[in-house]
Structures are given as structure tokens and as C-alpha cells.
Amino acid sequence: MRLKKGLVISAIALASALVLSGCTDSGATSSDAPVADAPEFEAGTTMARLADAGTIKIGTKFDQPLFGLMSPSGTPEGFDIEMGKLVAAKLGIAADKIEWSEAVSANREPFIQNGTVDLVIATYTINDTRKEVVSFAGPYYTAGQDLLVLAGNPDNITGPEDLTDKPVCTVSGSTSEKNIQAYTTNVIAADTYSACLEPLRSGAVVAVTTDNVILAGLADQNAGEFEVLDNPFTEEPYGIGLAKDDTEFRNFINDTLEEAYDDGSWATAWENTAGSVLETPEPPAVVRY
Known part of the structure; x- marks a missing residue:
């Protein structure tokens, strides 16, 4: 992307x-x-x-x-x-x-x-x-599923393999929720992806995961706060x-x-x-x- x-x-x-x-x-x-x-x-x-x-x-x-x-x-x-x-x-x-x-x-x-x-x-x-x-x-x-992290990537996450036991936010009922469970069981499910942003800001989660184009839009809407890893792991x-x-x-x-x-x-x-x-x-x- x-x-x-x-x-x-x-x-x-x-x-x-x-x-x-x-x-x-x-x-x-x-x-x-x-x-x-x-x-x-x-x-x-x-x-x-x-x-x-x-x-x-x-x-x-x-x-x-x-x-x-x-x-x-x-x-x-x-x-x-x-x-x-x-x-x-x-x-x-x-x-x-x-x-x-x-x-x-x-x-x-x-x-x-x-x-x-x-x-x-x-x-x-x-x-x-x-x-x-x-x-x-x-x-x-x-699209492809990816990860959204805080700007500067303070937790040094490079891909889903770095998420073992770490809290991640996604949307309930989504394909992303099912996919990320292969990497961590510490999944916080929200109703919408925008509802995942505050937990990421506060440190309650280390990443938000869904399709790269959705994450790109969220990052663009909140300029300077977040970044997309640009390392999709699904199609x-x-x-x-x-x-x-x-x-x-x-x-x-x-x-x-x-x-x-x-x-x-x-x-x-x-x-x-x-x-x-x-x-x-x-x-x-x-x-x-």
C-alpha cells in the first residue's frame, strides 16, 4: 500500500x-x-x-x-x-x-x-x-489486514507475530477479529474501528487491526497520532x-x-x-x- x-x-x-x-x-x-x-x-x-x-x-x-x-x-x-x-x-x-x-x-x-x-x-x-x-x-x-500503532511505534511492533499476549483492538464480528486470534488471545472487540482509537491513545491496547485501507483512513484523519505498519498479512x-x-x-x-x-x-x-x-x-x- x-x-x-x-x-x-x-x-x-x-x-x-x-x-x-x-x-x-x-x-x-x-x-x-x-x-x-x-x-x-x-x-x-x-x-x-x-x-x-x-x-x-x-x-x-x-x-x-x-x-x-x-x-x-x-x-x-x-x-x-x-x-x-x-x-x-x-x-x-x-x-x-x-x-x-x-x-x-x-x-x-x-x-x-x-x-x-x-x-x-x-x-x-x-x-x-x-x-x-x-x-x-x-x-x-x-485489501490486506495490517496493524495501526502509535506514531513512532513505541512498542516496536513489526507484524502480528509480535503481538503474543499483547492487547489488540478490532471490531466484533469482523474477519479481522478471527484472523488476529491466531496471534493473540488478548483481543478487545469494539462496535466500530473508530472506537478502538482511544484505547490505542491511552495504551490500553498496543495496536488496532483491520484492513490496511481502513487503517490508512484512520491515520490520515488523525494526522501525526498513528501509523500503519504497511505489512499486510492477509488478502x-x-x-x-x-x-x-x-x-x-x-x-x-x-x-x-x-x-x-x-x-x-x-x-x-x-x-x-x-x-x-x-x-x-x-x-x-x-x-x-
Whole structure:
């Protein structure tokens, strides 16, 4: 993971963001994809239902700079938000007709299963356990789990192997929580990653662990306080979660992602969000199953 120069400017902008909860409608931005004009879908499909309704419900994170963060204006912003707008636009749904809900790691599967949301786009790692209860389109990005430590790394941590019996904070129900338990049993589980920052500041934990892009956003938002080791020890393919075995909808989203790769809208979405801090990567190939 390579960080861009000039992070002071983006840190100032991100530091002003507020972390809120609940539901909201998103306003349009200059990077919004063109909205399809009266698209037609086969009757009975999820696409037809959503297009007819003219709205879509999407769960995302509200506390993760660069990917999903609630802005002071009350609208979420970030790369995950832009992915949701791309899908909505192909359904003929404008950005301001998306209903966003905060989806923390522990409630993503229940939100999909009980119909609280139509999609979850929330730094959501695709894995076989989750695929037993929900389906995934994508991946649309591949991250890697890493460690966030205090600036200057006073505990001299170089990787997860240095964490034996040391306290580490992550989010309950996340892939990161399961992964880090292979290195330490002293895991403090919080509801959100932002809630892990104060324990790190106070010394109650020696590190925060999750995907490198999430940690990079937190470090950028709190300039000078923390640093990312930049030594990822897993691969985390981010997918778009949807109802189990909704094959038509999954194929539609995968088609939308591949079109976004080809026409440059995926790269534009990255550059307007996470690209303020991170270099533009190559998009991953979607996996159809």
C-alpha cells in the first residue's frame, strides 16, 4: 500500500467529518455515474422491483474515512458509497434516491437476511462462511489486514507475530477479529474501528487491526497520532453483499462492476475518494459462481 504525498490537506478535510448513525438519503456529487433512462428488466427480478420502486436500500459503514464516512452535511461519502451509486444508476435510480443505513460488522448478514437493506457495501470481505448465508458480487477491491500503532511505534511492533499476549483492538464480528486470534488471545472487540482509537491513545491496547485501507483512513484523519505498519498479512477481497442465491441480481452487479472497470468510472470513483491518500490500484477480476 503506497500513501500519496500531501496528506495534510486531506487530513484537515477528513478531520472535520462527523460520525453519525441512522438512515439518510445521499445527495449527488460530481462523480455520480449517469443514471440509466427507464431501464427494462425481466418481471419478478430484484432489478425490476427496485427500478419500479425508484429507490434502493444500501448498508454501509459510517465511520471509515476513504470508504464509508458520514460527512458533516449528513450524507455518507467514500469509495463504497460510489460503488453503491454505480449500481443504483444502472437501475435508473439517482443518488439522492438511495437510502443509506449504517451497517457495522456484526449486523451485515442480518440486515441482508431480514430485508433491512437490499445491498451491503461496507468493506465486506468475501469468505466461505459468509457465503453460507448471503451471496456476494465482486470483488471490487482487494485489501490486506495490517496493524495501526502509535506514531513512532513505541512498542516496536513489526507484524502480528509480535503481538503474543499483547492487547489488540478490532471490531466484533469482523474477519479481522478471527484472523488476529491466531496471534493473540488478548483481543478487545469494539462496535466500530473508530472506537478502538482511544484505547490505542491511552495504551490500553498496543495496536488496532483491520484492513490496511481502513487503517490508512484512520491515520490520515488523525494526522501525526498513528501509523500503519504497511505489512499486510492477509488478502481481503471486498464484495457487495446481497440476498442468498439471488443469481440474477448478483450477475447484474458483476456486469455493472466490469463495465465500470472498462469505462473508467471505477477509477474515477477511487480517485475522488480513497485516491486522496492511496495510489489507484488495478481493479480485481470479479468472481462468478
